[in-house]
Amino acid sequence: MIEVRGLTMRYGGTVAVDDLTFTVKPGLVTGFLGPNGAGKSTTMRAVLGLEIPDAGETLVDGRPYASLRRPMLTMGALLDAGAVHGGRTARAHLGCLARSNGIGPRRVAAVLGQAGLAEVADRRIGGFSLGMKQRLGIAAALLGDPAVLMFDEPLNGLDPEGIRWIRDLLRSLAAEGRTVLLSSHLMNELALTADHVVVIGRGRLIADTTTDALAGRFRRDVLVRAADPDRLAQLLRARGATVTTEEPARPVTTEDPGRPVTTEEPRRADAGAGGVLLVRGADAAAIGDLALRAGIALRELTPRSASLEEAFMELTEDSVEYGARRPVTEAAR
Template sequence: MVRRAAHPPSRILYGVIELQHLTKRYGGTLAVDDLSFKVEPGHVTGFLGPNGSGKSTTMRLILGLDAPTSGQALINGRRYSSFGKPMREVGALLDAGAVHGGRSAYNHLLCLARTNDIGPMRVAEVLEQVGLAGVARKRVAGFSLGMKQRLGIASALLGDPGVLMFDEPVNGLDPDGVRWIRDLMRSLAAEGRTVLLSSHLMSEMALTAERIVVVGRGKLITDATVAQLTARYPTLEDAYMALTSDSVQFGAAR
């Protein structure tokens, strides 16, 4: 079971991610094209699509890292930029390598915590939770990719948020680490949180997610349960390959 935060909650635990006609252009490239769907609490939603499908751009738009050309992305009915202490509302791992290598794991998390009025006790809790307590004082520059992934997950969990987003969180993890991620995602959802998970590992997605959103060329292809998809196709991988066969492209936005 995931440990709860030491600080008292300032909001309801659960939330909803809602995209309303979300569109993003980069010059002449249409990266996200009139995309609308909801991610609801209580289960893991898998976010799938070929390279160039707009998955990473969509996640950046949800987190306010890019501005939409039109439409909007809402979390609990609000834009990410409206949250005064966003880490208590939304936790995200988009790039495990985006860490100052000269800092220790503990100091990296402590700096993030201070920006959102989160105490040092919570830093120690999440380091223990992700299995990094023994290397908390070591510099991140010496971490393997798998250790950086765990640190990124700790960052996402730091504010004990009701909404969580993970982009390829199993990169660099050994089989035990992959199983740990699977169990963690499912336990977070079982607590009533909203979990959006992007991954290319279909076998893991089949074991972890209950609902699947597939995009291609920036458009929504399908929004269905894993059970619905595997009732129509032999496996989730077969469903994915059939649904995206016309959407593979090269050189476009991620």
């Protein structure tokens, strides 16, 4: 496991990490989330012993990383893909790391192939793209075949094939029982990859929960398609639920000034006008029971929660250090 216990990091008068505690468990891909300046990279550096905490401690398998005799056999990490000697070849770079931890050349060849770098193994790293450097950094993290892995923004610079490769790789490593900690700003990818999330803001813990539970905390509504939507809407309202109707998108005509004819926009109306019911204040089970008792056939009953990105934005709204203004929409004007 990776354990962070009461970690506090100060730089002058700035508190970068503030009494932070969490545990990264084996068998899961854990996403490490937070706005820019939240303290994610500082925490990861502290785990590797690259930063000395003002208080607290970080442990890898119950020990400080710096105390491990051959650390790459216990934990592999990628913090900065660009922190490599550009004059070395990929094979030479990995070879140096391998020798420092008593790892043989066969393992070097194996991880080069695993990362898709076998054909460029003897090219100098200075000519690599960012995506290729990310692959090389991931190969370095895998060198010791460690049980614990930690990656800081490993998706940067990767093309779609590379993103899919690392997604499958991380999930397969977790399925083997390894501990995987991953930071990223690509919420859509984390939603597909991470089982668990740790969210921090301004150096403090905000959430430590499963990905599904986090999204579920920001449940939006229940989408209902019914044979008699008007009657069902009346019954739901009588029980205190809020019901609106969402109708299919309608074409925007030339009568709408300043808009192209080809676009479409959704239209919402009060319940009773037909269409899809959007229900708040009643869960799917209650809606289904009510419809059954009333003899109303249901064609769809879908609870809708916030996406991981939406949940993250709401959780960290007060922790964003450099917030930009949102563009003013035409409707707001």
